[in-house]
Every structure is written in C-alpha cells, then in structure tokens.
Amino acid sequence: MLQVDALCKAFKEETASKHDRVHAVDDVTFTVEEGQFFTLLGPSGCGKTTTLRCIAGLERPDTGEIVVDDHVLFSHDRRISIAANERNLGMVFQSYAIWPHMNVFDNVAFPLRVGKRRRTPKAEVTERVERALNVVELGHLAGRYATKLSGGQQQRLALARALVIEPKLLLLDEPLSNLDAKLRESLRFELKRLQREQGITTVYVTHDQSEALSMSNAVAVMKDGRISQLGDPFDIYLKPANPFVADFVGTTNFIDGVVREQTPDGWVVHTADGPLTVAATSGVGVGDECVVCVRPEHVEVLRDDSSTGGDNVLTGEVQTRLFVGEAMEYQVRLPNSQLQCRTPAAARLSSGKPVSLHLPPAHCTALPRPEARAGSR
Amino acid sequence: MTQLADAGPAPSPDAAPGAERGPRRPRAVYVLGVVVLAILAYLVLSPLFYLAWRGLTTGEGFSLANISAAYSVEGTPEMLVNSFVFAFGSAAVSTVSGTALAFFCVRSNAPLKPLLYAASIVPLIIPGILFTIAWVFLLSEDVGVINILLRSVGLDFLQIDAFSLLGMALIDGMHLSPLVFLLMFAAFKATDPALEESALMSGASVPSVIRKVTLPLVRPALFGAILVMVVRGLESFETPAVLGIPSGNWVFTSRIYQALHTYPVRYDIAAIYSISLLLLTVAGLLFVQRVNRRGERFQTISGKGFRPRPLDLGRWRWPVSVLFALYFVVVVVLPVAILVWMSLLPYYQTPSIDALDTLTLRNYERMFDMPGVVDAVRNSAILAVTSATAVMLFTSVVAWFVLKSRMRGARFLETLASFPLAMPGLVLGVALIFIYLRSPLPIYGTLLILFIAYVTRYLPYGIRYATSSLGQVSAELEDSAQMSGATWRDTFRRVVVPLMAPGIVAGWVYIVVVSVRELSSSILLYSQDTRVLSVTIWELWENGETGVLAAVGVVMVVALMILVGVAYKLGARVGVRDL
Known part of the structure; x- marks a missing residue:
C-alpha cells in the first residue's frame, strides 16, 4: 500500500556554518500494508514528523522513493514529485489546523471546494460532508464556529476534514498530544475504532510509547533519522533490538x-x-x-x-x-x-x-x- | 498604480503549491517574488540614489562644492544647535509625559483610567499642523489664552512663548507623546508582576520597587523610545514651520523647505541638508535597533502566563488622577476647544463673554465657497484610500514572502520595506522632486507623485501590520489547505488573506489616518490642482484665514475620530475569534 524506500532529507543548519547539514531523515525504508495502522515512534528531533511530511508532500526529500498503491508520489531517480495538493492524502496536524474563520461545515467542505475537486456538485458536497461529520459524531455541530469547539471536538473535526476526500492514506501527526490525559485515553480508543471501521491505512506519528503500543499493527522506532527497530508492538516491548529501544519504550x-x-x-x-x-x-x-x-x-x-x-x-x-x-x-x-x-x-x-x-x-x-x-x- | 495592481496576490493559477517544493513549482511564485522585489527597490532605493546624485554633483560632475555651499550659509551653526535642542527638548517632553501616562495606565489603580487612555491617544488623531496652530492661540506671547490667564492671576513668570525654542519643543513633545505612550504601554504590560511582588516581599516600599525594579526592567524600552523621539523631533516639520520660521528659530526641516521656496530655488542646499538629515535619522534608528537587540536579555517579558497587577497607589490615587485629568484638559480639551471657538467667530477674538454675541456658523458655509477646499477634501480622500489599499495589498504579499516562502534573501524584502521609517517626509519629497521634475513621464504635479510618496512613506507601517498578523497564522493552517488539495492561489485567497484580515483592516485604517494628516511630503509635491487637506490648512494659515481654517480642522478631526472609532469597533469584532 505505502512503500517508502531509502528516504533521505537533510536541512541546512541555521546556526552553524553554511555547509553543515542536519540529516533529519537518513535512509528510511518501510512498507505499510493495506488497512494497517503504522506508527513512527521516537523522541523529538528523531525525524518522524519529517518523514510524515515527506509522505504528505509538504517537504521535498533529497533522495528516495515514495509509492502509494502503485502510484509513484516521489522518486528522486525518476524525477517525479507530485505536489502535496495533488496527492490525495488525508492529514491531521498536531494543532489540528482548524481554520478559525470558517464554521464546522465549511472546514470539512473546503477540500471539496478547491483545486481539482472544486467542481464537486453542491448536493454531493453536502452529502459527503454530512457523512464525514456523522462518522466522527459531530453532525449536530455543523453550523458552529470551529473555534467554539472543545479540544476533543476539534480533533475529530480535523479527522472529518481529512476523511472527506476518502484518501488512500491517512497521515496523523501527534493528533492527541494537545489534549489532557483523560481525553487522550478515550480518544485513543475512538481513533482506533474509526480506523478499523473505515479500514483506512494510517501512518501515525507520536512520541508517546503507550499510544504507539496500544494502537498500532506495526511500530517503527526512530532515532537520529534512522529506524532503530521495526516490528509489531509485542516485539518492540518484549524483544527490544537495542538499548535505545529498550529504554525509550517503557x-x-x-x-x-x-x-x-x-x-x-x-x-x-x-x-x-x-x-x-x-x-x-x-x-x-x-x-x-x-x-x-x-x-x-x-x-x-x-x-x-x-x-x-x-x-x-x-x-x-x-x-x-x-x-x-x-x-x-x-x-x-x-x-x-x-x-x-x-x-x-x-x-x-x-x-x-x-x-x-x-x-x-x-x-x-x-x-x-x-x-x-x-x-x- | 497599475504596477501595484499587477503585483497583487494573484499569480497564475497553475502555480504549484507551497513555494519551493516540486521541480515544476517555482516559476509563478518566483516571478511574483522578483516583481515584488523590483517594485520595492524602485520605491525605496531610487530616492536615495537621486538624492546622493543631486547632492554630490554640480554641472561639471562629481564635486563636494554643494556641501561647502550648504554649510557656509549664514546661520548654519545656530541651525544645527537649534535642531538638536528642539529634538532633544521635544523628546524629553514626550518621553516624560508618555512614560508616566503609560505607567499609571497599565500598572496603577488610578481612577479615571479611560480618560488617561484618551489623553494618550487623541493627540495622535489631531493633525500636527492643526495642533500647532491651536497652540499658537493658547500660548503665543500676546494673544495666547493661557498666557493671558497667567498674567491676569499674576503668574507672569510661568509664561512660555509658543514662538520660542522652548515653546516649540513643548508643543511638539505633547503632540508626539502618544508614540511614547504606545511603546511604553507595551513594555509595562510585558513585565512580569512577580518580579515586583518578590521585591515587595523582600521588604521594599512601593516607590523603591518602582525605582529599583520596574524602571530598570523597562530601561531598554525607555532608552529606545527616547532615541526614536529624538529622531522624530529631527524630522518634525509642522512645529518648526509654523512657529520656527516667523521667529527665526531655524532647524533642518524648515531650512530645506525654505531652500525650495526662495528665488532662485536652491536645490543643492535642499539636497545636502536632506542627506545630512537622512544620515542622522538612519544612524539614530540603527542605534535604536542595537539597543533593542541588547535589551532582549531583559526579556522576562515573553507575554505568557501573567496579567499586569496594578500597584496600589494608596492615598496618592486621587492626586495622581487629578494631575492626569489636568493633562487631559491641556492636551486634548484646550486645543480642540480653541479650534471650535475659532471656527465660530467671524474674526479671531480672545474667548470672552462679549465675544459670544458674535458666534456664527458662517465659517462652515465659507468652507464650501472657498476655492480649493472641496477639491482638497476629495484629493485627500482619494489619496488616503488608494494608498492605504495599495500598501496593505502589496505588503501582505511581501509579508508572505518574508515569512512563508523560504526563498533565499526574503528577509531583505522586510528590511527594504521598513527603510522609509528612517526617511523624513520632507527628504522623501525632495528626492521625488529630483526624480520626477525632469522625468519624461508626466508624473510631476499630478496626484500620482503624491500617491508614490504616501505609498513609500507608509510601507513600513503596512509591512509591520502584515507581518505581525501573518505571523500568527500557523504554518499548519496553510499546510492543511494544501493537503486538502488547494492550490497556492486557493490557499492565499481562502485561508491566508481571511486570517490576516483583522491586521490588514487595522493597518488600512491607520494608513488612511496618517495619510490624511500628511503634510511634510505633500507640501513639496502638491500643485495647483492637487492640493490636499493639510496643505490647504497650511495655505489658509499663511493667508490669515483662521476662521475657515478652524472650521476645516474641526470637521477633519471629527471625521478622523469617527473613522478611528468605527475601525476600533470593527477591529474588535473581526478580531474576537482568536486565531
């Protein structure tokens, strides 16, 4: 479903000398199967978010290849780079990135009113937005201003907006980290249930090991831009491959x-x-x-x-x-x-x-x- | 104008999204960036070039002759001394009053706070030329109402003559104190009260807390404010022109004006004085920047987690308030009242009971008959609206490049757009004369040259409003629009601009207000058909038409206040949904 192959991305170091480059993502390779919940886990600065943003198309990798469903999104060798707005992926950001000047309905309808989908008929927009809102149980709040929602509702709104285009792949960038502890736990179940019901392939980024272990089918623990261990949650916890994984997870x-x-x-x-x-x-x-x-x-x-x-x-x-x-x-x-x-x-x-x-x-x-x-x- | 319209936020629709990603992306956005740079460079750098060129060449080529000519004019040493005495005096007045107002407004439980706030802001709305003229009738030696009052109660020794350096500094300082107020208001608001509370807990008394903790904490801001005010004092034109020229107290700005209004016109002197003044202001503002950067270590001051806690003034509450009520009367009520009084009299008389019989609205009627007044209103309105719109549209795009494009050298755009802050209006006027006087383009003497002047002068305000409001739009809001399939144009139009709207509206209103007040560039660039309001007031003053002048002034102040009030309401409403 998703193949990431030998992905590399370096940034210019702002403070140090001009030629210094930080290797944010350094030769990362992994495959995500259809319907899987795949987690990139690691401490801040390990390159997990950069990897996700490369998949999204918001960062341009230096080398490597990204393929979704046999559709090449990025390939350095073949000089292919599909723009983020043409990749047809859904993404939920850490801050949710809810547009404060639109109401709930308009936020979700936005993806159907811009770019290639701008010609979506009105009736279809309404129908799809309502369906997406119902999936996340926000249907009754459609007319409300987005900023009037609670943290958990905003998170679900962001999810509805990502799902409304029926993306092949859902990208989640620490979507639970802005919530308080109790809410975080209940939304963990919620997210897992939604993902399973919709059967949508998901790449999840988090620094929280218990989120990673409880929700994923597969976990890649990252450190300094590389994958330190890749396996199912049980392997990661019970059979850590190196002291870093043993220490970071639990x-x-x-x-x-x-x-x-x-x-x-x-x-x-x-x-x-x-x-x-x-x-x-x-x-x-x-x-x-x-x-x-x-x-x-x-x-x-x-x-x-x-x-x-x-x-x-x-x-x-x-x-x-x-x-x-x-x-x-x-x-x-x-x-x-x-x-x-x-x-x-x-x-x-x-x-x-x-x-x-x-x-x-x-x-x-x-x-x-x-x-x-x-x-x- | 057409140039600016082309550069609007509308690159070709197939512009690939998100600036620098994707191999085929850059073209349209990149081209837009180059266009923006070219316009900015033209607006900001060409005046500098022409000034230097005109100042350092004579008919025979490169020469320093102009410099020696300019500085050997009779009275030059006095002019230099006067310039600095006036600038520092005005800075002293505005800094002391502005800082005190800001302190008591933010940090004390003084009653009458709304009054304090009004006293601090209203002078910003009254155009400098009107403020100065009003003070002529309050503080001139013979007819000044305040001086007459002082004489009648036997306090002659307190008299100050408006037509003296001291009077000039005092009047200019009062007019500029809102700027200090705004600067210091922010500084006091940003100080963590815990720092003062811990001093109190250590056993210090309130006055010693203020002396030993509060003031040292804002010292960098205070020092920066003083410098800014000295620079503003050097640039100030209205007060030196109205009060300084008749009394022979010359400063840089009035000399430049004079050089261009004598026969034969002395362009060389105007150029040299302009360059000198520009060097002074640039040096001053560079110094301010350094002070501010060093002041960052004082930043306890990060804007989160605390609310300024008012100090309890105790039994000083009322005395302090009365003092500031008095200030309010002096700075706001008296000038406006004297203008209203003047506007209601057929010819000026000192306020008295007898004079009440002659009250009339004749001046308000004559406003419409007086040649040029109606045209001036129209011109001012056109210029204010078009230049404010152009500046805000243009600077929104510039701000996007500065903050979001990640293009190399984008920061330079901001420096360029902020530079006119250091350019006194009169100097810009001189430079524009040099550029367009002999230019084949028929720009000299049209509204277009005034438009160019206003746009250039107010770029810094525009860029400041635009960058600060765009800075609050987090990158993820744009990223998520892209992930939703939006193109660069969709994103800019449907997400970036609406989110910047409150800042753009606020900036627009501010620029409209300052454009209507603008005198120092306009006075050099207007022609018979392109008078603006402030120039008309200046001419009415020179012709002794004080009655009509006052009527125009009253209408102008009322209109500006309504505009600011509406904008404030509007801004509050647009701004409530926190971004």
Missing part, C-alpha cells in the same frame, strides 16, 4: 556486563554484582561487552530473610520507594549499581530494608553496549 534497567559463555538455558553474563543468566541476546556473542536489560515490572522482589544467592538473585537494600497508585516503585541499591523495580502496591518495604531481587532469565536480554551511554538507569 522503562528499563541496564546492567553492564560481559558475555562469558553459552549454556542450554541461554547465556551467562558476568556483571559487577554477580553472574546473570539471560534467555535472549541480540547482536552480542561470547566475549562481548553488553548490557543486560530487564523491565522493572519483571524484577521479583524477595524479602531478604528467605534465601541468599541462587540463580539470578542479587542482593541490595531499598533506597527510595514511590507509591504511584496502582503499584509501588522501588529504587534498590546494589553494591555496584541501582535497579528500579515495580511491585503490587500491597507489598510495602520501607527504605533501608535489605532485599533480594530475582531477575527471571526469560525477561532478561543482553544487548550490545552503546558507545557512550551516561550510566545505567
């Missing part, structure tokens, strides 16, 4: 170590706080320096009176605890490092208390050590 503990040997159960990694068995590795072999990643919620906290030692058990003492409502978060001080753990709220351990931590091998992954990482979390 919270992760990193323990520095060296891979010593391979055993039937997995690999043994020597760390400053003792040997650890990990079930999976990615990109490291015996003898390599690595980091062991383990999610806070996977660390089992044992009261220290039971056992000492044992496989994958580390001992330390509780340094701080944070009660966050549905859970209890502990910072545990080990002799040479610090681990974050998350337990049900019922288990209360006061600070200073000695504890043992069990790190189940199945939830531990050894990943290559990044060149310059500022300490473990």
Whole structure:
C-alpha cells in the first residue's frame, strides 16, 4: 500500500556554518500494508514528523522513493514529485489546523471546494460532508464556529476534514498530544475504532510509547533519522533490538556486563554484582561487552530473610520507594549499581530494608553496549 | 498604480503549491517574488540614489562644492544647535509625559483610567499642523489664552512663548507623546508582576520597587523610545514651520523647505541638508535597533502566563488622577476647544463673554465657497484610500514572502520595506522632486507623485501590520489547505488573506489616518490642482484665514475620530475569534 524506500532529507543548519547539514531523515525504508495502522515512534528531533511530511508532500526529500498503491508520489531517480495538493492524502496536524474563520461545515467542505475537486456538485458536497461529520459524531455541530469547539471536538473535526476526500492514506501527526490525559485515553480508543471501521491505512506519528503500543499493527522506532527497530508492538516491548529501544519504550534497567559463555538455558553474563543468566541476546556473542536489560515490572522482589544467592538473585537494600497508585516503585541499591523495580502496591518495604531481587532469565536480554551511554538507569 | 495592481496576490493559477517544493513549482511564485522585489527597490532605493546624485554633483560632475555651499550659509551653526535642542527638548517632553501616562495606565489603580487612555491617544488623531496652530492661540506671547490667564492671576513668570525654542519643543513633545505612550504601554504590560511582588516581599516600599525594579526592567524600552523621539523631533516639520520660521528659530526641516521656496530655488542646499538629515535619522534608528537587540536579555517579558497587577497607589490615587485629568484638559480639551471657538467667530477674538454675541456658523458655509477646499477634501480622500489599499495589498504579499516562502534573501524584502521609517517626509519629497521634475513621464504635479510618496512613506507601517498578523497564522493552517488539495492561489485567497484580515483592516485604517494628516511630503509635491487637506490648512494659515481654517480642522478631526472609532469597533469584532 505505502512503500517508502531509502528516504533521505537533510536541512541546512541555521546556526552553524553554511555547509553543515542536519540529516533529519537518513535512509528510511518501510512498507505499510493495506488497512494497517503504522506508527513512527521516537523522541523529538528523531525525524518522524519529517518523514510524515515527506509522505504528505509538504517537504521535498533529497533522495528516495515514495509509492502509494502503485502510484509513484516521489522518486528522486525518476524525477517525479507530485505536489502535496495533488496527492490525495488525508492529514491531521498536531494543532489540528482548524481554520478559525470558517464554521464546522465549511472546514470539512473546503477540500471539496478547491483545486481539482472544486467542481464537486453542491448536493454531493453536502452529502459527503454530512457523512464525514456523522462518522466522527459531530453532525449536530455543523453550523458552529470551529473555534467554539472543545479540544476533543476539534480533533475529530480535523479527522472529518481529512476523511472527506476518502484518501488512500491517512497521515496523523501527534493528533492527541494537545489534549489532557483523560481525553487522550478515550480518544485513543475512538481513533482506533474509526480506523478499523473505515479500514483506512494510517501512518501515525507520536512520541508517546503507550499510544504507539496500544494502537498500532506495526511500530517503527526512530532515532537520529534512522529506524532503530521495526516490528509489531509485542516485539518492540518484549524483544527490544537495542538499548535505545529498550529504554525509550517503557522503562528499563541496564546492567553492564560481559558475555562469558553459552549454556542450554541461554547465556551467562558476568556483571559487577554477580553472574546473570539471560534467555535472549541480540547482536552480542561470547566475549562481548553488553548490557543486560530487564523491565522493572519483571524484577521479583524477595524479602531478604528467605534465601541468599541462587540463580539470578542479587542482593541490595531499598533506597527510595514511590507509591504511584496502582503499584509501588522501588529504587534498590546494589553494591555496584541501582535497579528500579515495580511491585503490587500491597507489598510495602520501607527504605533501608535489605532485599533480594530475582531477575527471571526469560525477561532478561543482553544487548550490545552503546558507545557512550551516561550510566545505567 | 497599475504596477501595484499587477503585483497583487494573484499569480497564475497553475502555480504549484507551497513555494519551493516540486521541480515544476517555482516559476509563478518566483516571478511574483522578483516583481515584488523590483517594485520595492524602485520605491525605496531610487530616492536615495537621486538624492546622493543631486547632492554630490554640480554641472561639471562629481564635486563636494554643494556641501561647502550648504554649510557656509549664514546661520548654519545656530541651525544645527537649534535642531538638536528642539529634538532633544521635544523628546524629553514626550518621553516624560508618555512614560508616566503609560505607567499609571497599565500598572496603577488610578481612577479615571479611560480618560488617561484618551489623553494618550487623541493627540495622535489631531493633525500636527492643526495642533500647532491651536497652540499658537493658547500660548503665543500676546494673544495666547493661557498666557493671558497667567498674567491676569499674576503668574507672569510661568509664561512660555509658543514662538520660542522652548515653546516649540513643548508643543511638539505633547503632540508626539502618544508614540511614547504606545511603546511604553507595551513594555509595562510585558513585565512580569512577580518580579515586583518578590521585591515587595523582600521588604521594599512601593516607590523603591518602582525605582529599583520596574524602571530598570523597562530601561531598554525607555532608552529606545527616547532615541526614536529624538529622531522624530529631527524630522518634525509642522512645529518648526509654523512657529520656527516667523521667529527665526531655524532647524533642518524648515531650512530645506525654505531652500525650495526662495528665488532662485536652491536645490543643492535642499539636497545636502536632506542627506545630512537622512544620515542622522538612519544612524539614530540603527542605534535604536542595537539597543533593542541588547535589551532582549531583559526579556522576562515573553507575554505568557501573567496579567499586569496594578500597584496600589494608596492615598496618592486621587492626586495622581487629578494631575492626569489636568493633562487631559491641556492636551486634548484646550486645543480642540480653541479650534471650535475659532471656527465660530467671524474674526479671531480672545474667548470672552462679549465675544459670544458674535458666534456664527458662517465659517462652515465659507468652507464650501472657498476655492480649493472641496477639491482638497476629495484629493485627500482619494489619496488616503488608494494608498492605504495599495500598501496593505502589496505588503501582505511581501509579508508572505518574508515569512512563508523560504526563498533565499526574503528577509531583505522586510528590511527594504521598513527603510522609509528612517526617511523624513520632507527628504522623501525632495528626492521625488529630483526624480520626477525632469522625468519624461508626466508624473510631476499630478496626484500620482503624491500617491508614490504616501505609498513609500507608509510601507513600513503596512509591512509591520502584515507581518505581525501573518505571523500568527500557523504554518499548519496553510499546510492543511494544501493537503486538502488547494492550490497556492486557493490557499492565499481562502485561508491566508481571511486570517490576516483583522491586521490588514487595522493597518488600512491607520494608513488612511496618517495619510490624511500628511503634510511634510505633500507640501513639496502638491500643485495647483492637487492640493490636499493639510496643505490647504497650511495655505489658509499663511493667508490669515483662521476662521475657515478652524472650521476645516474641526470637521477633519471629527471625521478622523469617527473613522478611528468605527475601525476600533470593527477591529474588535473581526478580531474576537482568536486565531
């Protein structure tokens, strides 16, 4: 459905010397299947929005190719570049970009009254606008001025405007980031439902990992203009390919170590706080320096009176605890490092208390050590 | 005019969207950009070129002879001293009064605030020539109403003669104080009250908070305002012409005027003085820009999250208010009242009970019989409307190029369009004479030359209104129009222009108002058939027709006030839907 191939886009650095260019998008390739909900996830400045704007036609890529439905929208080699207003794609912007001088109906009707579609018959405009507004449940507000709508209504209005042209592809640029937390969660379901009902292929840009994981069929985690990992949400969360993904998606503990040997159960990694068995590795072999990643919620906290030692058990003492409502978060001080753990709220351990931590091998992954990482979390 | 119409916001419809993207896109928008640049360069740079050329050449070619000729005219040293004394004096008056008004208007709980606001803005509406003439009847040595009053209560030593440097500076300063008010109003509004509150919490008293926190915070703005006012004082023409010429207090502007109204006409002197004046004003404004840039470190001052909290003046509330009510009476009520009084008398008499018997509306009738008055109204209206429309249309397009086109060098367009701010009206008039006097095009002596002058002079205001309103239109609003399939023209016409509308309307009204007041360029460029209102008032003054003059003035002030009022209402209505 959508193929993006070897996309590159560099910007001139405004502050530095004239010839410096920032590679906002650096050789990005991915494919989105018909009807899929595809998410570009990453921190700000990772190139996700630029990628989306290249697909939209609002930025002109330096090289690469963009194809939607066998229709080439951009190809550097073939010197093709379709203008944004002729691409027939729907887009929802971060600020929604609702035109404040038009009412709800006119905002949605705008795409049917300009450019190539300017000759759409009046009756058809009315019918299509009403249909689009009904889909997002704004039909009763058609005559209202757009700026009089609440944040959530504006977001749905922007969606209706994008859908009214029945685009082949829907592009969403952080559409939920301007809303407050409660509304954001309810609209997440809403958006997902609409997307599934309309069966529309969607490319979604966000920096919010829980949005990405909860809504997508596929996620591309981006960093510094490149795709760091591409996979379904479960892979991204449970089998991060590198420390960046492990750290960016959810919270992760990193323990520095060296891979010593391979055993039937997995690999043994020597760390400053003792040997650890990990079930999976990615990109490291015996003898390599690595980091062991383990999610806070996977660390089992044992009261220290039971056992000492044992496989994958580390001992330390509780340094701080944070009660966050549905859970209890502990910072545990080990002799040479610090681990974050998350337990049900019922288990209360006061600070200073000695504890043992069990790190189940199945939830531990050894990943290559990044060149310059500022300490473990 | 035709040139400007061609450059309107209508590139060929197949212009590919969004400026620089797509290989086949650029042509139409690019061509439009070049046209815009050419028009701007012609309007702004050709006067400079002709001034320099006329000033630095004699019949035999390049020479500095004009300079020595101009500066060896008798009385030159006095003229230079006078120019600066007048400019600094006027700046002192306007800065002190404007800053105080702004401070109490924004930051105090003084009652009568609406009055303060009116006192600060109304002088902006009264044309300078009328304001000055009104003050002749209030402050001249013999007939000045204020001086007569002072003499009658034995306060002779407080008398100020309008026809002296001090009087000139005082009158000009009062007329210009609204500018300072507006500059300082913004500065005070932008100061975070938390900074003052924390000083109060540290135990400082209110006066010492003002002295040690409030004023230092606005110091860059204040310094910038003083400089701007000195520059304005140097450029000022009305006061030096009405008061300075009869009393022999010459300054640059009146000398330039005189050089062009003696026989034989001294174009060389006019050129040299114009260049000198221009260099001074440009240097001054460049300095202002530097001050402002350095002042950015004071910007605590970002415009979000706080409302100015009024200081409690305590028992000083009423004394302060009375003081400002008095100011209102002096600056607004008295000049307007004396104009009305003058307009109702067959010949001028000092206000008294006896004179009431002679009141008549004859002057308002004579306005229509007087040759030229009706024509002047028509000319002024035509010029004001056409130049305001042309400036706003043109600068909207320029603003789009500056902010949105991402073309190389687009910022230069803004610099170019802002430059006339540093060009005194009289200097522009001199330059336009040089350009069109011998030009084969029949422009000299027509309304067209006045149109060119007005458009050039008011480009800076236009570009400021246009860029600030376009700046508020976020890029995504345009992007989303493109994604909806709109072409560049669709986007500009249906999204950009409607969203800029409040700013364009406000700018339009402002330019109409200042065009109607314009004297210093018009006075050099008008001809028998192209008198404008301000020139007519000037001529009536020279002919001693004070009654008709006052009648015309009253009508003019009322009309301008109605216009500003309507625009204010309209602006408020268009502007309510926040962008």
